[in-house]
Structure formats: structure tokens, C-alpha cells
Amino acid sequence: MKIGVIGDDFTGSSDIANTLARAGARTIQYGGIPDEAAPENIDAAVISLKTRSIEPSDAVEQSLAACRWLKANGAVQIVFKYCSTFDSTPRGNIGPVAEALLAELDAPLALVCPAFPENGRTVYQGHLFVGDRLLSESGMEKHPLNPMTDPDIRRWLARQTKAKVGHIALPIVRLGALDRALAEAASRGERLIVADAVADEDLLKLAAAAANHRLVTGGSAIAEGLPRNFGILPERAGERQFEGAAGPALVISGSCSSATRRQVEYHRARRPSLMVDAADAMEAEAALPRILEFVAENRGKVPLVYSSADPEAVTAAQERHGREALAILFERFFAELALAAIEMGFRRIVVAGGETSGAVAGALGPTAFEIGPEIAPGVPALLRDGEPRLALALKSGNFGTEDFFERAVAVLGGESL
């Protein structure tokens, strides 16, 4: 293995696994730190953690354990994957984890590259944009767990870490003067270097400049250019084949992002759909049988079960029940629902929401996933080739077009779009 990735949530991990596979790297994605050794013939392994919204000290501990497993399995370069909208709070966890990984890898510095131009996330003058809006005016300022209220990534990151934060501006990236800029940053004692990037070409230049870096941090798009540093070329991506899984499909949505709420509306207008509210999540034992009955009745019709709600409803529910307590209850509820549906014979599962996906994937236990075709930018189909064989699409809240759920169900069944 050449590249070892530590992902801070499950959907983000499948996003970067997809990018690496597209770039020609033979990639495997693990749910958690595996018990066994990595296969000999892979180029990249992605360990999906669920560390985005936990205590910083826990996130550091788990990330270091993942880093050690990857190093022990031959990884030459470690990538710390976080969200392209830099999802974190003033306490972390991006800063504390990045700082701990720098120390673990004895690395002088690392790039900080959240930009993901294909999905509209760009960094300019150290500020993160989503489309033509600053991050803090993009809807992310109302995220249920990590409201992103400051678009200046340098300032936001500096609140999270003692490591000195630097910045490389777009003209330096474009002029190809990166080696010198990085050497100067190191001489100033800067350790986490926020890099401007507004197009894929910028990220390719940054990836080339990071060829000898032990640690790279960022969203998935920085990974497009990393395999070629090891002589791995995109042509191999054509070798990917995917049969998918046969069997009924279920869609679960715990994301409250605006893109997911549009997807829920689209699906609701066409397919059987049922909303789960805070009271259901709190009384899961009573609510689950009713919801499973709905799922069973609609087997074969791609039923949707969702808790996605608008920001006002989310805030009201959080004020009543507590933000974290409620998040945990919904996540546990959806994980149980997914397991019960699999027990009932469902074989294609689509989940919207990073934390929600992490909870569902976590309930499947330590698992290795094969990376299938891309359903939407940043979202691959995944296959668990165990007993039973399952096809999954685990979608970041913000990704995908309106009709994502039905597209996903088709791809998971082995159809090409």
C-alpha cells in the first residue's frame, strides 16, 4: 500500500475512496480499523472513522490508532480526509487531529486543502466558498452539529490548534512556485498550510508539490493527483466492474441539508415515504415496529424513511431534547432500522447524511467495502461482499441531484446510468 487515508466520517471516506479509485489506485475502504492485515495488492486503504463530531481527545486517539495501522501495513503517505465544507467546531476536530498526525509522522508541515471544485467548494484568499456563497452564507451556518459561521479557514483552524497556520495564495499555486513557498512557510514555523484552489488544476499542482509529504489533509479532491506521485495512472480506473446486489431497496435519510431535503421532496412525490420525528426516535422500541411494518408493506417500491427537517424544526427539537442527545437517538434509530431491513431481505440500502451513514455502516460491524461506480460526484456505490451481499450508497448530505435516490437504487442493482 502506498496511500493510507483516515476519514473522519463514512460518506467522506467513500468520497475519497471513489476519487482514489478513479485515479487508478486499487482501493479498499474499511468501516473502522480492521483486525486483519491489508491485502498485498492494494495501492490505497481508507479507514472510515466517525470522529467528526466527538470529543477532540477521542478523535485524536482513534485517528492515531488508524494512522499506526496504515503505517504498519506499508502506507508511505497518510491523508487525513475531512469535509469539503470544513465541518468542525472551534474545539476541533480538524486542528487537533492534524496536529497529532504531524507529530506521529514526524512531519514538518502539511497542506490543508478542503477545496472540491466539482462540487462547488473552492478556497480563495483563505476563504471557503460553496458555489458563489461564502461558507457562512451557504446554509452550512445552520448545520445541526457543526454550524460553520466563519468562512476564513485560517482563522477557524487557528481556533482549534496550537500549530501555526499558514496560507498559500492562488497566484503562488498557479505560478508553480509551491516548493519555495512551502520551504518559506516551514522556515516561519508554519505547520498547517491552508492552500487556495478554485479548479482541479490547482489541486493537481498542490498534490504534485506534496509528493514527499508524509501527511496531506483535505477533502477528497486533493487525492486525484496523489496516486500519480507513486506512478499509478488513471487508465487503470477503467478496470472497475460492478455487479451490484439484487433485492429490495430502502432509502434512509437523516441529513437535514438543503440538497437532501430537495431529494426527500422529490422521492416523497413519487414513492412511499414516512417521516420519523424526535418522539419516534426517543421511543424507538414503540416506533420501530410501526416503521418496519411500513417498510415491509412497501417492499419493492423503494420506501423512504426520513427525519430530514428544515432548520427551524431542527432548532426547536434540539432546544427541547438537546443537540447531541437527539443526534445520537436518530442515528441509533436509523442503524437499527437498517439492520432490521437487512434481516427482512432488503439488499440495497441508500443512506443520506454523513453521521447517519456512519451509524448505519458501524452497525454492520468491521467490514471491507469494494468501491463501485460513481453515482454522483463524490458518491460511489459500495459493495459488501459478505453474507448477505449488500450494495450501499452512503451520501454526504450536500451531494447529488434531486433524483439521487432513484439513481442510486439503479446503480446499486448493477445498472449503468
Ligand SMILES: Nc1ncnc2c1ncn2[C@@H]1O[C@H](COP(=O)(O)OP(=O)(O)O)[C@@H](O)[C@H]1O
Ligand atoms: N429532525 C432532526 N432534528 C434534529 N437532528 C436531526 C434530525 N434529523 C437528523 N438529525 C441529526 O442531524 C445530524 C445530521 O448529520 P449528518 O447525518 O452527518 O447529515 P449531513 O451529511 O447533512 O451533515 C445527525 O446526527 C442526525 O441524527
Ligand SMILES: O=C(O)[C@@H](O)C(=O)COP(=O)(O)O
Ligand atoms: O468532503 C465532502 O464534502 C464529503 O466527502 C463529506 O465529508 C461529507 O460529509 P457530510 O456532508 O457530513 O456527509
